[in-house]
Amino acid sequence: MSGTPEQEADRVVPLTYAVAGAQSGRNFYNYKDVTVNERTRENAFAQIVPFMWAFTVDHADCLDRAATRPVDAVCIVPSGRGREGAHPLERIARHAPPRWTRTDATRIAAPRSRFDPASIGFAQDQDLDGAHLVVIDDTWVKGASAETVGMAARRRGAAEITILAVARWLEPRFGNTREIHAAVRANGHWTRERCPVGGGDCRIAASR
Numbered sequence: 001m002s003g004t005p006e007q008e009a010d011r012v013v014p015l016t017y018a019v020a021g022a023q024s025g026r027n028f029y030n031y032k033d034v035t036v037n038e039r040t041r042e043n044a045f046a047q048i049v050p051f052m053w054a055f056t057v058d059h060a061d062c063l064d065r066a067a068t069r070p071v072d073a074v075c076i077v078p079s080g081r082g083r084e085g086a087h088p089l090e091r092i093a094r095h096a097p098p099r100w101t102r103t104d105a106t107r108i109a110a111p112r113s114r115f116d117p118a119s120i121g122f123a124q125d126q127d128l129d130g131a132h133l134v135v136i137d138d139t140w141v142k143g144a145s146a147e148t149v150g151m152a153a154r155r156r157g158a159a160e161i162t163i164l165a166v167a168r169w170l171e172p173r174f175g176n177t178r179e180i181h182a183a184v185r186a187n188g189h190w191t192r193e194r195c196p197v198g199g200g201d202c203r204i205a206a207s208r
């Protein structure tokens, strides 16, 4: 098994950015950290979940338009071992478009390499044949976890894979994210109008 994906996702859609060392970055740790107090955890969640709402209300149709077929199903990246109870990402995914059919990807074996689709399973009754599947993750660094779920879905017949990351993770001190971070700072803050699928103002695209 090589260390690279068999076929990468058709697109990665980050809804916002999270910056290491900044509040935006801390929110993505705190919302799922059972060792911080509940108020800190809930505050973090409250700052993250609106990005999912805004996508559902404003841009879910944009994704259907950009794809070769509208979205059929959605799953979340399963957590590693050792977590008790519901995955915190579940609380975010609950606000995905209701028309997306929910499916469950589960970790069925320890991954033997960075990309190991045999480590991920889907419910046997889940029909993914020819489907456009959205894989939701909270943060996207290099995408190995979400890409692995996408690869497993393709093996089950999925035709199109979109990775929807609530935030693209930026480490301003390292690598190419330094340039992205500078661009994000220069271009101002997140707005509802800026389309996470197409980049521009999609109200203009939709009215054409």
Ligand SMILES: [Zn+2]
Binding pocket: 058, 059, 062, 194, 195, 196, 197, 198, 202
């Ligand atoms: Zn849009």
